[in-house]
Amino acid sequence: xxxxxxxxxxxxxxxxxxxxxxxxxxxxxxxxxxxxxxxxxxxxxxxxxxxxxxxxxxxxxxxxxxxxxxxxxxxxxxxxxxxxxxxxxxxxxxxxxxxxxxxxxxxxxxxxxxxxxxxxxxxxxxxxxxxxxxxxxxxxxxxxxxxxxxxxxxxxxxxxxxxxxxxxxxxxxxxxxxxxxxxxxxxxxxxxxxxxxxxxxxxxxxxxxxxxxxxxxxxxxxxxxx
Amino acid sequence: xxxxxxxxxxxxxxxxxxxxxxxxxxxxxxxxxxxxxxxxxxxxxxxxxxxxxxxxxxxxxxxxxxxxxxxxxxxxxxxxxxxxxxxxxxxxxxxxxxxxxxxxxxxxxxxxxxxxxxxxxxxxxxxxxxxxxxxxxxxxxxxxxxxxxxxxxxxxxxxxxxxxxxxxxxxxxxxxxxxxxxxxxxxxxxxxxxxxxxxxxxxxxxxxxxxxxxxxxxxxxxxxxx
Numbered sequence: 001x002x003x004x005x006x007x008x009x010x011x012x013x014x015x016x017x018x019x020x021x022x023x024x025x026x027x028x029x030x031x032x033x034x035x036x037x038x039x040x041x042x043x044x045x046x047x048x049x050x051x052x053x054x055x056x057x058x059x060x061x062x063x064x065x066x067x068x069x070x071x072x073x074x075x076x077x078x079x080x081x082x083x084x085x086x087x088x089x090x091x092x093x094x095x096x097x098x099x100x101x102x103x104x105x106x107x108x109x110x111x112x113x114x115x116x117x118x119x120x121x122x123x124x125x126x127x128x129x130x131x132x133x134x135x136x137x138x139x140x141x142x143x144x145x146x147x148x149x150x151x152x153x154x155x156x157x158x159x160x161x162x163x164x165x166x167x168x169x170x171x172x173x174x175x176x177x178x179x180x181x182x183x184x185x186x187x188x189x190x191x192x193x194x195x196x197x198x199x200x201x202x203x204x205x206x207x208x209x210x211x212x213x214x215x216x217x218x219x220x221x222x223x224x225x226x
Numbered sequence: 227x228x229x230x231x232x233x234x235x236x237x238x239x240x241x242x243x244x245x246x247x248x249x250x251x252x253x254x255x256x257x258x259x260x261x262x263x264x265x266x267x268x269x270x271x272x273x274x275x276x277x278x279x280x281x282x283x284x285x286x287x288x289x290x291x292x293x294x295x296x297x298x299x300x301x302x303x304x305x306x307x308x309x310x311x312x313x314x315x316x317x318x319x320x321x322x323x324x325x326x327x328x329x330x331x332x333x334x335x336x337x338x339x340x341x342x343x344x345x346x347x348x349x350x351x352x353x354x355x356x357x358x359x360x361x362x363x364x365x366x367x368x369x370x371x372x373x374x375x376x377x378x379x380x381x382x383x384x385x386x387x388x389x390x391x392x393x394x395x396x397x398x399x400x401x402x403x404x405x406x407x408x409x410x411x412x413x414x415x416x417x418x419x420x421x422x423x424x425x426x427x428x429x430x431x432x433x434x435x436x437x438x439x440x441x442x443x444x445x446x447x448x449x450x451x452x
Contacts, residue, residue, distance in 0.1 A: 048315045050315055052452075064316060065317050075312030075313075077307070078306055092233065092236060136312070
């Protein structure tokens with residue numbers, strides 16, 4: 001479903017990805033933890049096809065149409081309403097015209113945003129913009145979701161809601177790759193955990209029976225050692 | 227081909243809706259056109275240089291700089307909330323993105339020219355009645371070339387720090403051939419000379435359009451992909 005093999009990418013002398021390999025099956029969620037500058041965003045951009053790696057390859061079954069992308073920013077147009085934004089992105093992802101309206105209604109309903117559908121994006125709060133961005137990522141029913149720091153700027157309640165939603169999406173058999181520098185936020189969702197440091201995966205394994213505290217401790221050791 | 231055009235239309239329609247909603251750039255370009263023509267009207271000495279000799283250059287200098295305003299905004303709106311990243315992560319082909327932006331720019335510049343041409347006639351009292359159709363044809367031919375190159379360059383400079391400054395600096399040298407052609411044909415038309423005298427320049431304008439639309443369609447992806 002999602003496979004990365006020997007990914008390597010540099011920006012000048014800075015090594016952003018160094019031999020990163022992993023594969024994920026439906027229902028798996030890989031949480032990639034790492035400090036700022038570890039190469040997490042580069043990894044997600046390579047998986048999304050936004051950056052062509054200098055070595056190695058990433059493969060997602062179904063190609064770009066199968067990927068839902070949630071980056072640092074919402075990718076939404078402020079002067080379009082939430083519904084217009086969803087219609088635009090659905091059209092780009094090849095959702096047939098007759099399906100776009102019902103699909104938007106379904107996604108907005110799921111995110112509790114039905115009453116916000118006609119509101120321009122510029123008028124929404126940070127939390128609602130993030131929800132609208134998730135709606136945009138889900139509009140074409142992707143089998144793989146790539147999430148870059150999705151909890152940034154959300155308050156405690158909004159972050160908890162987002163965690164619950166992502167848990168549901170994982171339960172539906174989607175593959176999730178979640179990159180964050182904040183271990184506490186992502187650890188509950190993960191079936192697999194990777195620690196990234198200076199472009200390398202210094203640890204990548206199933207979460208198993210480890211609890212959040214154990215993973216946080218392992219992460220601290222991994223990013224401070226050596 | 228049908229898919230490429232359909233995707234291009236989705237992008238162009240979205241750009242036109244956004245411009246219609248905000249009207250900032252369109253209004254600025256129209257006001258700019260009116261002001262430049264007014265300044266030229268009151269700044270010239272009609273006893274020193276005949277209006278008919280000066281008018282073609284004034285018309286094209288005005289259109290060129292007004293088009294620059296339009297082209298500057300083409301990718302600016304994709305920077306809002308990082309929409310460009312979303313477009314590049316989607317299955318939208320780079321050629322469709324370029325064509326979509328080009329069509330929206332063409333419509334935008336056409337509106338500015340549609341306002342500018344009557345003002346030009348009003349201020350400079352030039353006899354366009356008998357040559358209106360060929361004049362519109364020349365304007366269309368030159369505008370296609372302007373927009374083809376301008377759309378490519380506006381994508382190229384959008385991630386630079388001084389995009390608004392860089393665009394004219396990079397673009398103007400490339401606009402010299404169509405500008406020369408357009409001024410020469412316009413001068414001959416306003417002087418009621420037969421169109422056959424302008425065939426060479428018309429061929430230059432047509433060749434420029436064909437070469438740069440084709441070249442820019444191929445090169446565009448190198449300006450947006452990381």
